[in-house]
Amino acid sequence: MKKRYRNGEIWDFEHEIGELGNREVILGLDGGTTSTVCICMPIFPFSDPFPDPLPVLARAVAGCSNHNSVGETAARETLEQVMADALLKSGSNRSAVRAVCLSVSGVNHSTDELRVLNWLREIFPTHVKLYVQNDAVAALSSGTMGKLHGCVLIAGTGTIAFGFTEDGRQARAAGAGPVLGDWGSGYGIAAQALTAIVRAYDGRGPVTILSSNILQTLGLSSPDELIGWTYADPSWARIAALVPVVVSCAEAGDRVAHEILQDSVEELALSVKAVVQRLGLCGEDGKASFPLVMVGGVLEANKRWDIGKEVVNHISKSYPGVLPIHPKVEPAVGAALLGWNFLMTESQKEAYKR
């Protein structure tokens, strides 16, 4: 069983850090439904481009920090623990922290944001700058190196498109889960494939090699058994895990699998186009360039049938200025860079006032 810390014990290590803790740092957190990652990055001077590789002092990992999933107390404890771990590993303490940028799933409203800000405020001294965002924001930032401009498309088990303009407007599309039309997601692709098996079996749809390939993967002997398998466990990730089988069937020339992937491409492209359109990221003539950060297993497959590449092709027909980016750093680093960027912007403003 996971050891439960009493509040305070988490930070006991700080007494032993002493003067080492004087190097100023930023904490970047990516809090997902599966795991939470915290990066401790030193403050580095402004440069364009950023130093490569980026200076990272420490990386800590913990479990789920989505308050909708595990409850507020557990979510808060996970976040506090993972930040303490990252500081301990980097030989720092809270007084060395200049900023915390926390991107966490389940933060959808300003009330969620405020609640998380209040937790953080209790943990850190008042001089520490605190930023709280939805987890899509860290994903965007991991591709744009900390700039909130452009669009991010996430397609893993679920899918969402999230965009920002340089003047701070934002928009999203999809991200409403499988019942509410996230058909382009990994779950959507796999559920369509399972459906195709049932339809081929009962005479409503064409024969497909998805039947034999998926049943074999699941260790089932007949499509009849799919119903029991499907409803035995409500986990969306378990169904989405079948995406690679669908891709390999499409690569083998299966028409049904090909059409499922093609539909997914259109759905994902539609989400991006809706965000680009609403924010005017493409400029007035529709041809301005904008970054499109692409994140998640569905887009990273990089096989012969390359869903991510097809999505970009589709979008570029409407918006030729799309600049696809496959991030080289993880979202927690994106969050740290975002924190760094916020800090730099605020310093510039303060310098300007003087």
Added chain:
Amino acid sequence: MKKRYRNGEIWDFEHEIGELGNREVILGLDGGTTSTVCICMPIFPFSDPFPDPLPVLARAVAGCSNHNSVGETAARETLEQVMADALLKSGSNRSAVRAVCLSVSGVNHSTDELRVLNWLREIFPTHVKLYVQNDAVAALSSGTMGKLHGCVLIAGTGTIAFGFTEDGRQARAAGAGPVLGDWGSGYGIAAQALTAIVRAYDGRGPVTILSSNILQTLGLSSPDELIGWTYADPSWARIAALVPVVVSCAEAGDRVAHEILQDSVEELALSVKAVVQRLGLCGEDGKASFPLVMVGGVLEANKRWDIGKEVVNHISKSYPGVLPIHPKVEPAVGAALLGWNFLMTESQKEAYKR
């Protein structure tokens, strides 16, 4: 709390029935996930058509008897209790029973059937004929007055098409639940409508009056709140309950609602056509007549936008011999008629042997 009977107590009333219990009866049961109905019908002599109204001695109602939902012990107790209630109300006892025909949801395999037959065998004397079927069979029989020939289309929260030939072959289509493509069901219609609201809101789909009408019905103030509402409760029936709102929007001329209903019509027709095709119910020339029994809230709406009527129109383009039937009796009566039919057939066979 429901009183729990010890096995045996259920049948205590029989000591007091005495000679009244000599009139021979049939029990017909329709066991669903919501409720279970048992009809006690006297044996009546063969006549074509049947006497109208049909002689029904008693009707008893109990809760869920789907063993997948409530477990085997509770399901068995519910079935036993509802049969005892029907016999008590009709002034009969078990020695008066000639046949029991039990149509129950959750019976999909011969192993399910055998298990239920074994329960029934423990309850009734050996001379009683026992028949166990899936609940779609009682629905068919309620329209064909006990004959297992033709096709039944059920479209309520879920949907299934089930068909039989006179020589005993059977086939089904759909009935695999919402993840596996039951798009024509009440759940399917309503989920598409909720999806249309999200898509209109984030710029992926056209504006629709479904947004205002459904949000008002649910007491929500913004499409943002739909996500929370949708995943707060996994009940499919709760979502399917929105079908009448979709129908009224289509009747008011809303294009999006109209297309959702049109898709549902095509899906439901496709299920029936797959069954008809596989069983050859339409004859070799595709023009033979066959009964299509139509059951469930989606098909019974009988409004200006009449889904059931459109489904029949659609099917008749391929199979002009389709004879739609809206049953006048409930499925439990269908089960009793089926039991009566089985009995008559067996008597004829025995008479022939002599």
